[in-house]
Amino acid sequence: MSERATTRPGGRSARVQQSVHQAVRDLEAELGREALTVPAIAARAGVTPSTVYRRWGDLRELLSDVAVERLRPDGAPADRGGLRADLEAWAVQFAEEMSSTAGRTYIRDALLGDPEQGNAVRCSDYAADQLKAIGVRAAGRGEAVPDVESLLDVLVAPLMYRILFRPSDLSAAYTDRLVAAALGRAVPPHRPLKAK
Numbered sequence: 085m086s087e088r089a090t091t092r093p094g095g096r097s098a099r100v101q102q103s104v105h106q107a108v109r110d111l112e113a114e115l116g117r118e119a120l121t122v123p124a125i126a127a128r129a130g131v132t133p134s135t136v137y138r139r140w141g142d143l144r145e146l147l148s149d150v151a152v153e154r155l156r157p158d159g160a161p162a163d164r165g166g167l168r169a170d171l172e173a174w175a176v177q178f179a180e181e182m183s184s185t186a187g188r189t190y191i192r193d194a195l196l197g198d199p200e201q202g203n204a205v206r207c208s209d210y211a212a213d214q215l216k217a218i219g220v221r222a223a224g225r226g227e228a229v230p231d232v233e234s235l236l237d238v239l240v241a242p243l244m245y246r247i248l249f250r251p252s253d254l255s256a257a258y259t260d261r262l263v264a265a266a267l268g269r270a271v272p273p274h275r276p277l278k279a280k
Contacts, residue, residue: 100131101139101149104129104136104139104146105150107129110128111124121143122137122142122143122146125143125146144193144196144197145197146197147197148193148194148195148197148203149203150193151189151190151192151193151194151197152194152207154190155190157210161218162174166225167219168263168267171215171239171266171267174215175259175260178240179243179246179254179259182243182244182247183246183247183251187247188247188248188251191207191248208236212236216232219232230266235266238265238266239262239266243262
């Protein structure tokens with residue numbers, strides 16, 4: 085992706101980005117994903133195709149940029165009154181949103197059109213920022229808080245693996261075990277139930 089598309093633009097550039105992103109969302113909802121083309125998106129957004137190509141490079145990079153914006157959290161993580169409860173609520177919500185059909189599509193789009201890995205970093209930063217907010221809140225209550233990188237390694241990384249490769253294995257019990265592991269509690273290994 086071009087360097088311009090990875091920074092938050094202002095003025096006319098912001099309006100172009102907003103109108104092009106909206107055109108992608110509208111056309112996809114109306115006509116389906118297979119109907120998305122740069123000329124159709126440009127026409128809907130009121131810009132020339134060359135504007136889209138200059139800014140994003142190609143359709144895949146544009147879809148990647150749109151996906152990253154769609155993966156941005158809507159607000160601060162829920163406050164359940166304690167670190168464990170906050171992390172459990174966040175992990176369940178993260179797993180539900182990201183494992184949905186739309187969530188998995190956005191993840192794939194974000195990564196496929198991102199040869200420089202800038203969008204992957206942005207998505208990782210979204211999760212890190214949410215975990216940092218939970219940690220700051222917990223530290224303010226006097227709780228011991230694992231560092232954000234540890235939470236990413238022990239909580240987010242296994243969730244992303246399951247979301248992308250084994251979405252049927254996700255459950256609140258699974259996310260609770262990850263949270264317990266992240267907080268240093270001994271937890272039994274995940275064992276699927278065997279059919280009798």
